[in-house]
Amino acid sequence: SVGCDNVATLNLTVNNSTASTDNVGVHCDSYTWVDGVAYTASNNTATWITTNAAGCDNVATLNLTVNNSTTSTDPQTACNSYTWLDGNTYTTSNNTATWITTNAAGCDNVATLNLTIESITLSATVNNIDCYEYSTGTIDLIVIGGTPPYTYQWSNGESTQNIVDLPVGNYTVVVYDMNNCLGSNTFSVLQPDSIYIALISTPDTCERGLGMVSINTYGGQSPYTYLWSSGHDTSCVSNLYEGIVEVVIIDANQCKVTKTITINNIKSPEADFNTFPEHRRYYDQLDKPFFFIDISNTYWQDILSWNWDFDYDGISPIYDANDSIVKNSYYETGLYRVFLSIETEYHCIDTISKHVLIDEYALYIPNAFTPLTGDGLNDEFKPYGYGVVNYTMQIYNRWGEVVFESDDINRGWNGTTRDGGNIASIGVYLYYIAVEDIYGEIFKYEGKLDLLR
Known part of the structure; x- marks a missing residue:
């Protein structure tokens, strides 16, 4: 302060900064360091500065190795069910199930299941038999699932998808697809009951056409149609005579049954x-x-x-x-x-x-007659009677001569002579009459008669 030199002596202490390496090792997929950064790859350049003991900087350098996890897909195809390495049995297709293992880098390997379950479902349209004991059934098979082409094995030996001309019964089919997966099912071909009838018949009586047949029909498929040989078309027919009558019964499926019926006859009485x-x-x-x-x-x-x-x-x-x-x-x-x-x-x-x-036998003999008078009365002499079988008559004149004879009671004497040409005289004549009656008795009569004019 007085203008003189002041000699100042430096008293300096220099501290050094430090450096370090942070060997964090090997990590999978990512690593978050002290700097708060998540590293997804290996790194040896990142630094982090802190204060060392001398109060100087300490520069830490990251030494990180990052290994990656891996993924894989396990494709599987199975029939009906599949048990995977996770121990689970899958019955349907699945692409979400996973199984974790360690890969070569020591990280996770996530295996995802890609499973296809081939399940073959069989259904069918069955056409049953129309008529009892016919072979008209069919089965039209429907295959769902699996991988075509298919092969078919039927219990009746057929190897086609659809089978025809089948009698009544149960039919089992096994179907294989190209992966040898199989499905099976059994289908029943049914038939209607047989058509059968219960009939009541009554005989004809005395050939008067009183026979009758009444039919009750069962089985088959109603309604029924009736065709009679007598021309009728109902289940009950009448006015039948003795003989054979035939009926054809047809059901709704056109199945037929024929019945022959004998109509008897109560014989007519024979009056006597x-x-x-x-x-x-x-x-x-x-x-x-x-x-x-x-x-x-x-x-x-x-x-x-x-x-x-x-x-x-x-x-x-x-x-x-x-x-x-x-x-x-x-x-x-x-x-x-x-x-x-x-x-x-x-x-x-x-x-x-x-x-x-x-x-009865009776004979009346007149005692006179009046021939040739022209009045048409009492013109002949002859007896009248009944019960006469054989007859003969002779007429004699007073001299014993035969003037007339006859063997027919209806032919009398007309008053002429035997030759028929002359008129006999008025007078008394004799007659002789012999008769056999209906009883075989013989009668003889003799007497007088008067010829009058």
């Missing part, structure tokens, strides 16, 4: 009766009537009614009695037609008629 007797004298039958006894053959049918007409006119019977045994007397001679109508429990009717003869 005995007459005791068939021929009787008029006066005898008044005391002892005719008996009529039914002997009809009804073929095990019972008779409900008998109806008798003792004088049938051949057109409209008028019934006189209604029992199985009847009797009757007649009040005039003649040939009578006896009519019997029977009706059985099945309402079958049959009729029959027979004749009875009521007769």
Whole structure:
């Protein structure tokens, strides 16, 4: 301060900065150092300055080795399921499952599963059989999954995708794809029940077309169609006569069944009766009537009614009695037609008629006649009667000469001579008449007659 030198002496201490290397070693994928930086690659240049013990800088240099993790994909294809190295069994495709191992650099190796599960699913459109015991079933197979092409193994030996002409049954198929994965399934081909019928038939009765058939149809596929040989088209037919009738039954699937039915017949009764007797004298039958006894053959049918007409006119019977045994007397001679109508429990009717003869022998001989008078009255001499079988007549004049003869009771003497050319004289003549009656009896008559004018 006074202008003189001041000698200052330096008292200096120099401290040195320091340097260091931070050998952090080997790390995988990344490393965050003290500088807060995440290093993803090896590095030996990064530095970090701190203060050393002398108060100077300490420059630390990073010595880092970074090794990378690796990834890999494990592609697998399996049928239905696959057990991976992680011990899990996968039944569906998977590309997310991972498994970590250590790679050659000592880092993680992440293996990702790329799994394809080939599952073959089989379905089918089954067309069942239309008609019982036919072979018309089909199976149209549908394959889902797997890798084409496919091969087919059917339980019936077929090797195509679709199979046809199948009878009823179960059919199993195994399908293999190109990776030899397989799928299998069983399909059933069904059939309808057989068409069968329950029928009720009634016979014809007395050939009147009263037969009937009623059918109940089961099985197959309704509705049903009926085709009868008789022309009917319903399940119940009537008005059938004895014989064979055939029906074809067709269901909704056009399946057919044919049935032949025999229509029997309750045979018609055969009306008949005995007459005791068939021929009787008029006066005898008044005391002892005719008996009529039914002997009809009804073929095990019972008779409900008998109806008798003792004088049938051949057109409209008028019934006189209604029992199985009847009797009757007649009040005039003649040939009578006896009519019997029977009706059985099945309402079958049959009729029959027979004749009875009521007769008597009688002969009336006049004692005079007036021929050739031109009045047309009493012009012939002849007897009148009934019951005559054989007859002969001779006319004699007073001298015993035969002037007329005849063997026909309806041919009389007309008053002329035997040669037919002369008129006989008025007077008394003799007659001789011989008669055999219907009973075989012989009668002879002799007498006088007057020829008058």
